[in-house]
Amino acid sequence: MENLKGEISAIAQRMGIDKVGFASKERLRDAPPSGDMGYILGSARSAVSLAVALDKTAIRAFLSKEDQQAHVNDHRQSYIRLRKAEEAIQKLLVDRGHEAVAHYPNFDYRKDLPFLTLAPFLSHRYVAVAAGIGWLGRSGNLITPEYGATVSLSSVVTSAELEPDALAEGDICENCRLCVATCPSHFLSKTDGTVVNIADRAYTHNKKAHNLRCLATCGGANGVGHPEAKWSTWSYKVLDLPAPEGGDEAFVQRVVEQSKDPANRLLRATLNAEKVDLHDWEEFERFWNTVPLTCGSCMLICWPDMKDRQENYELLTTSGRVVKTDTGLEVVKG
Numbered sequence: 001m002e003n004l005k006g007e008i009s010a011i012a013q014r015m016g017i018d019k020v021g022f023a024s025k026e027r028l029r030d031a032p033p034s035g036d037m038g039y040i041l042g043s044a045r046s047a048v049s050l051a052v053a054l055d056k057t058a059i060r061a062f063l064s065k066e067d068q069q070a071h072v073n074d075h076r077q078s079y080i081r082l083r084k085a086e087e088a089i090q091k092l093l094v095d096r097g098h099e100a101v102a103h104y105p106n107f108d109y110r111k112d113l114p115f116l117t118l119a120p121f122l123s124h125r126y127v128a129v130a131a132g133i134g135w136l137g138r139s140g141n142l143i144t145p146e147y148g149a150t151v152s153l154s155s156v157v158t159s160a161e162l163e164p165d166a167l168a169e170g171d172i173c174e175n176c177r178l179c180v181a182t183c184p185s186h187f188l189s190k191t192d193g194t195v196v197n198i199a200d201r202a203y204t205h206n207k208k209a210h211n212l213r214c215l216a217t218c219g220g221a222n223g224v225g226h227p228e229a230k231w232s233t234w235s236y237k238v239l240d241l242p243a244p245e246g247g248d249e250a251f252v253q254r255v256v257e258q259s260k261d262p263a264n265r266l267l268r269a270t271l272n273a274e275k276v277d278l279h280d281w282e283e284f285e286r287f288w289n290t291v292p293l294t295c296g297s298c299m300l301i302c303w304p305d306m307k308d309r310q311e312n313y314e315l316l317t318t319s320g321r322v323v324k325t326d327t328g329l330e331v332v333k334g
Helices: 002-014 056-063 069-095 124-130 211-218 248-259 265-271 281-288 306-317
Strands: 019-024 046-053 100-102 151-158 188-198 201-208 321-325 328-332
Touching (some): 002 019, 002 046, 019 124, 056 306, 069 151, 069 281, 124 188, 211 265
Antiparallel strands (some): 046 151, 188 201
16 A cells, blocks of 8 residues: 555645645544544545644734734635645545545534534544644644644545554653643643543643633634733633633533623624534535634644744734724734
8 A cells, every 4th residue: 555655645745735644543542532533434444644834924923913814814725725635635545446535624523412522523633643743732732843733634534554654753842831821711721631542652731621712712702811911812802701710610601691792793603603514615615714713822822943932922922902993903012
């Protein structure tokens, strides 16, 4: 199958994919349920992991609130590149007599679990770790040695038996935890950790609170860690979310109550997102184009070099706060 791997890698590189790796189903046998390739393809034996690096100039303009749209456009374009590469790789595998499935990178979650579990059909992060693309960092995001966490991911699952690549080595986190410091939703624990087992290795990342915290903030329904914060995401919304110590019940109750406010349209849309039912890539792209990218700080701040991460943190935390005025949205500093 080495020749087939070479053909797949050549297609990926030709179509603008920055990293491609190969994982076996066996490597994910001890991973959480969303690491099970068999959920989307019963005959699954292997997966191709694809990663596209995001533009760092656009990221810094986004973090510093100089330009929101450049990163939004770049992020969306990364998924278009992934889609096109996936389709070409899937076709190659099928033409070679194998079954193959390429699933949406985001927004589609398992229907047999409560929606806010946000369990994907397949975790592209777990597949990427098993394929040697990178490892899980303290944020729970995939970290690559070349690009840090600033990558978009997707996978193609196949019945073909493809030799898995060597696992990635290294750890750039160094107890940095700036990902935690830049999360305005209190989603990532400052102290507690959780363990994910992939390919006989244990990866520890900071424990995550209720998924609705991340969903509400990254969906634009909340922009600050607390009402008096000096910096925000690109959202002007203020939900005043209670800290995780108050428990999930108090948090969910607060969110549901605030969603009844007519001014919280994005929050209501977030709670209704489970009604999204994607049927094809065109629907995926249309839905993706309606999502306002306002956050993602835990991923965007994480570059391989510590000095770069510290500079990113400084850019974000001195970027000011987006506020709504009679004439529109403004960024206010100080």
